[in-house]
Amino acid sequence: MNNIINKNINHNTAIYTKGLTKTFGELIAVNKLDLNIQKGSIYGFLGPNGCGKSTTIRMLCGLLTPNSGIANVMGFNIPKQAEDLKKTVGYMTQKFSLYNELSVIENLNFMGKIFGINKHDLKKRVNTLLGRYSLYSQRNQRVDSMSGGQKQRLALATSVLHKPSLLFLDEPTSAVDPENRRDFWEKLFDLSESGTTILVSTHYMDEAERCHELAILDRGLLKAEGTPIDLMNNIGANIVEIKGSHLRLLKNRLLTLPTIKAVAQQGIRLRVLIDEGITKPIEYIQENIHDESLEYNMAHPSLEDVFVTVTGSTIEKSIDLQEKGE
Amino acid sequence: MSVSFTLSASLKRIYAIVLKELMQLGRDRVTFAMIVMIPLIQLLMFGYAINTDVRKIPIGVVDQSHTAIARIITETIKVTQVVDVIAKYETPKQAEAAIIRGDIRAALIYPVDLSQRIVQGEEIGQLIVDGSDTVISSALLQLRHMPLDKVIVEPSLNRQSSKPTFEVALLFNPSRRSQVNIIPGLVGIILTMTMILFTSAAIVREREHGNLELLITTPIKPLELMVGKILPYIIVGLMQVTIILGLGYLVFGVGISGDIIDVFFVTILFIAASLVLGLIISTIAKTQLQAMQMTIFILLPSILLSGFMFPYEAMPKIAQYIAELLPATHFIRMIRAVVLKGAETNSLVYDNLWLISFTILGLIIASIRFKKRLD
Numbered sequence: 001m002n003n004i005i006n007k008n009i010n011h012n013t014a015i016y017t018k019g020l021t022k023t024f025g026e027l028i029a030v031n032k033l034d035l036n037i038q039k040g041s042i043y044g045f046l047g048p049n050g051c052g053k054s055t056t057i058r059m060l061c062g063l064l065t066p067n068s069g070i071a072n073v074m075g076f077n078i079p080k081q082a083e084d085l086k087k088t089v090g091y092m093t094q095k096f097s098l099y100n101e102l103s104v105i106e107n108l109n110f111m112g113k114i115f116g117i118n119k120h121d122l123k124k125r126v127n128t129l130l131g132r133y134s135l136y137s138q139r140n141q142r143v144d145s146m147s148g149g150q151k152q153r154l155a156l157a158t159s160v161l162h163k164p165s166l167l168f169l170d171e172p173t174s175a176v177d178p179e180n181r182r183d184f185w186e187k188l189f190d191l192s193e194s195g196t197t198i199l200v201s202t203h204y205m206d207e208a209e210r211c212h213e214l215a216i217l218d219r220g221l222l223k224a225e226g227t228p229i230d231l232m233n234n235i236g237a238n239i240v241e242i243k244g245s246h247l248r249l250l251k252n253r254l255l256t257l258p259t260i261k262a263v264a265q266q267g268i269r270l271r272v273l274i275d276e277g278i279t280k281p282i283e284y285i286q287e288n289i290h291d292e293s294l295e296y297n298m299a300h301p302s303l304e305d306v307f308v309t310v311t312g313s314t315i316e317k318s319i320d321l322q323e324k325g326e
Numbered sequence: 327m328s329v330s331f332t333l334s335a336s337l338k339r340i341y342a343i344v345l346k347e348l349m350q351l352g353r354d355r356v357t358f359a360m361i362v363m364i365p366l367i368q369l370l371m372f373g374y375a376i377n378t379d380v381r382k383i384p385i386g387v388v389d390q391s392h393t394a395i396a397r398i399i400t401e402t403i404k405v406t407q408v409v410d411v412i413a414k415y416e417t418p419k420q421a422e423a424a425i426i427r428g429d430i431r432a433a434l435i436y437p438v439d440l441s442q443r444i445v446q447g448e449e450i451g452q453l454i455v456d457g458s459d460t461v462i463s464s465a466l467l468q469l470r471h472m473p474l475d476k477v478i479v480e481p482s483l484n485r486q487s488s489k490p491t492f493e494v495a496l497l498f499n500p501s502r503r504s505q506v507n508i509i510p511g512l513v514g515i516i517l518t519m520t521m522i523l524f525t526s527a528a529i530v531r532e533r534e535h536g537n538l539e540l541l542i543t544t545p546i547k548p549l550e551l552m553v554g555k556i557l558p559y560i561i562v563g564l565m566q567v568t569i570i571l572g573l574g575y576l577v578f579g580v581g582i583s584g585d586i587i588d589v590f591f592v593t594i595l596f597i598a599a600s601l602v603l604g605l606i607i608s609t610i611a612k613t614q615l616q617a618m619q620m621t622i623f624i625l626l627p628s629i630l631l632s633g634f635m636f637p638y639e640a641m642p643k644i645a646q647y648i649a650e651l652l653p654a655t656h657f658i659r660m661i662r663a664v665v666l667k668g669a670e671t672n673s674l675v676y677d678n679l680w681l682i683s684f685t686i687l688g689l690i691i692a693s694i695r696f697k698k699r700l701d
Contacts, residue, residue, distance in 0.1 A: 061543050063700045083545065083698075091543040097536040114544045158540075 009072055014039045014166055014197040015060060019069035022055050029055040031220035032069065037199065037213070039165075042192050044211030045201040046307065051217040053201035054094055057168050060199070061091050074166055087115075090164035092155050094171045100144035104135050104154055107143060108161060115162040129157040133187065149180035156187060160196070167191065169200040173207060185210055205303045214303075216310050223310040228303055235301045235309055237261050237273040238281045244268075244294040257288055262308040271299065273309055356616040360623065380465040380640040385432040386413040388421050391440035399450070400434065403472065408465055422454060425497060426667045427674065428659055431456045431639065432466050434492075449493040457499035458507045458666040462637050470494050498583070498666045509574035510665040511634040513567055514596065514658040518628045519621070520566060521597055524559050525604030526617035534613060542698040549693045556601040563597035564590065571665070583668035591671050592664060595681040596657035602688035603653065609695035628654035656680050 015037040030052040045053040058064040062082025071078040076085040112122040133153040173181040261273040415421040421433035499506040574580040611617040632654040656677040663669035
């Protein structure tokens with residue numbers, strides 16, 4: 001086991017896993033996951049709820065014990081050396097998990113003391129963070145009266161309090177509006193510039209697109225991995241947008257064609273993914289559909305398209321299925 | 327028609343709720359266990375314990391007369407089964423010290439001139455009774471007029487007297503007020519309830535609110551978390567003790583015979599033991615409701631078996647063994663000794679050591695059980 005690790009990791013490896021598996025009863029939450037994440041990158045886990053994002057992050061922090069497989073995080077074997085790892089990682093939980101009864105500054109001071117930061121350094125650090133994350137005017141406010149965006153900034157400030165070299169963010173922006181989400185990502189880029197490795201899970205495409213590298217997870221399996229650009233360029237399909245009426249009927253007809261990889265409705269348009277072996281996709285559809293009223297356009301692949309091709313479903317649909325318990 | 331229709335729809339909804347509640351109950355294993363265990367275990371325990379017919383009160387004998395008649399009288403008293411002679415002492419002073427320690431509840435003292443007193447129709451001896459528990463002292467007071475005509479068959483010693491057989495001296499609570507015994511005992515009960523509940527709920531609440539997930543990703547050690555959790559509640563517990571004993575003195579006139587330092591010392595031991603018990607519960611309970619139920623599971627026997635409601639001595643052996651497992655039993659014994667009889671803590675070695683061992687052992691168990699994991 002040590003051999004495998006030694007062969008595959010070097011001083012630039014932040015996270016390395018091989019065959020990492022976690023089951024809860026019958027359910028395989030994470031299925032033989034192989035990861036090799038380099039230091040300094042912003043690495044994203046993209047997938048619907050229940051795809052194994054949170055479970056993977058929890059295993060990598062040592063909060064959950066894997067059923068099988070190996071994991072090495074920042075040079076520590078997990079879960080064996082999880083306690084040593086805890087000094088060098090920051091973790092922002094999916095659910096806000098600071099103390100609602102305490103003020104902003106009390107929460108920061110408390111967590112700082114838990115991390116063993118001395119009084120003088122802590123005071124300076126807290127002041128820096130209050131400024132950086134625009135929390136100075138709320139510093140004496142009780143947390144339960146703050147907005148989602150403020151709470152999220154506080155959670156981020158707390159997770160970087162001890163200057164971790166690796167930061168786990170579990171769906172950090174699920175409780176905030178798009179504007180706050182943009183600001184939040186600016187802060188993440190700052191952290192990344194200063195050398196912090198960031199692992200972030202999300203089900204937002206725009207958020208996933210900002211990651212240096214991305215893993216698409218679906219029902220515990222790693223479906224695709226790469227930079228967002230590479231993933232979109234190597235989608236293996238051409239995209240045709242069809243504008244017209246009776247789209248639901250048209251969608252069902254298109255899906256009967258073997259070369260159509262996926263069809264997704266977006267408002268008054270259908271987004272059709274056709275195998276890249278078809279050299280003239282628009283003509284190909286016209287030949288098969290025979291409908292003069294439709295309007296055809298070629299489109300650039302998006303991350304959503306990548307997601308659809310690798311999982312066979314849109315992310316909204318995956319979330320719906322998840323919520324129905326299927 | 328429409329009435330019956332709405333009624334049946336309403337019944338269906340009620341049925342749906344009932345079914346859902348039962349399914350939830352069945353899946354909450356701790357709650358389900360409590361539903362069965364509370365009546366089952368508690369009934370068995372209390373069936374044994376609730377026994378107002380007081381028997382076998384432990385007493386000691388100081389025989390200064392060294393006569394056969396003294397031994398015969400002692401045997402006769404034993405036959406009543408009200409008391410159990412468990413010790414002999416040389417002097418009344420030693421016997422009194424044993425009462426303060428709580429070894430015995432009363433001492434029977436035969437004077438040097440026992441035979442003479444019998445003939446003269448005087449009180450033949452003295453009964454020094456621990457009056458703090460009024461149930462015990464009432465039972466012992468029955469012995470005061472115990473007839474001796476069946477004992478003394480020799481005509482020369484024939485006794486014609488209107489005087490009681492024994493002179494009774496009630497120690498610690500001469501006016502036989504039950505508050506005197508209840509108030510120090512209440513300290514034990516209230517602390518059992520609040521201390522166990524506070525700590526168990528404190529950790530479970532962090533788990534429910536998700537705070538714990540963050541906390542266990544830090545370098546904090548389980549023991550650090552455990553100790554940090556119980557220390558503040560020791561102060562809370564001491565505040566409660568001060569309130570109860572202060573009101574006991576101001577309103578009910580129950581003063582503290584012993585040293586106030588001793589009172590706080592034994593109380594801190596008990597608070598620590600109760601808090602640790604709460605910590606152990608917190609490592610088992612998943613929700614605050616479960617923590618509450620487990621607290622009640624400890625609280626009920628603490629009320630009924632600890633000697634708070636029924637004299638410990640009057641309980642059958644099996645109930646006494648169970649009582650010995652409860653921190654409250656040891657504490658109530660000690661706090662009564664200190665508050666009512668002025669005992670010093672160094673004379674209460676066994677109970678002290680028991681609570682200290684319980685605390686240390688419990689803290690270790692809680693720290694081991696507390697996993698810095700989510701699975």
